[in-house]
Amino acid sequence: MSLQPLPLPGAELALDPAWLAPAQADALWQALSAAILWEVHRLRLFGRELAAPRLSCWIGDPDAVYTYSGARFQPRPWPPALQPLRARLQAELGVAFNSVLANLYRDGRDSMGWHSDDEPALGPQPVIASLSLGATRRFVLKQRRDPACRLALDLPHGSLLLMAGDTQRHYRHALPRTARPLGPRLNLTFRRILDP
Ligand SMILES: O=C(O)CCC(=O)C(=O)O
Numbered sequence: 024m025s026l027q028p029l030p031l032p033g034a035e036l037a038l039d040p041a042w043l044a045p046a047q048a049d050a051l052w053q054a055l056s057a058a059i060l061w062e063v064h065r066l067r068l069f070g071r072e073l074a075a076p077r078l079s080c081w082i083g084d085p086d087a088v089y090t091y092s093g094a095r096f097q098p099r100p101w102p103p104a105l106q107p108l109r110a111r112l113q114a115e116l117g118v119a120f121n122s123v124l125a126n127l128y129r130d131g132r133d134s135m136g137w138h139s140d141d142e143p144a145l146g147p148q149p150v151i152a153s154l155s156l157g158a159t160r161r162f163v164l165k166q167r168r169d170p171a172c173r174l175a176l177d178l179p180h181g182s183l184l185l186m187a188g189d190t191q192r193h194y195r196h197a198l199p200r201t202a203r204p205l206g207p208r209l210n211l212t213f214r215r216i217l218d219p
């Protein structure tokens with residue numbers, strides 16, 4: 024497969040539902056679920072500190088410090104299993120990613136609320152490459168100006184979603200919780216922190 028553009032006004036999105044072959048995706052799941060030091064990130068929302076409804080880990084080069092939702096994260100070192108992916112993404116997309124936010128959604132009750140990945144350190148037009156492993160979950164985007172302008176995508180095991188251009192400026196996105204009984208899902212968003 025290859026990355027196919029998804030039409031959404033003011034956004035720049037592309038999806039490859041099978042960026043990794045199933046066996047590669049299985050091996051990566053095995054390697055990463057054991058190698059990543061999962062923790063509950065505490066986020067500041069409306070002046071309150073809350074435990075995020077998922078497990079997370081900020082991974083990156085030593086200087087790729089990341090500040091979001093009022094918290095500051097020192098990167099954990101790259102697990103060996105991620106290095107070939109980083110190299111492949113750089114070769115295919117021409118972006119020197121220096122960090123990854125890993126999220127583990129333990130079941131359908133874990134989720135991510137509406138947000139944009141628009142921290143100043145990512146620059147005005149961040150390129151974010153989102154690799155999904157495990158249970159297929161629904162990912163939704165909603166335009167800031169016209170919330171009726173939205174898109175829902177199912178992100179299967181081994182899929183790669185690319186968000187670029189003005190996507191973060193014009194849209195928010197979320198991974199809603201679901202009552203359906205679902206197994207765990209691991210998501211990796213490769214990012215480039217500018218001038219770390
Ligand atoms: O889990 C996902 O697909 C979305 C993750 C996300 O939006 C993020 O890490 O910023």
Ligand SMILES: [Fe+2]
Nearest residue numbers: 138139140196
């Ligand atoms: Fe995001």
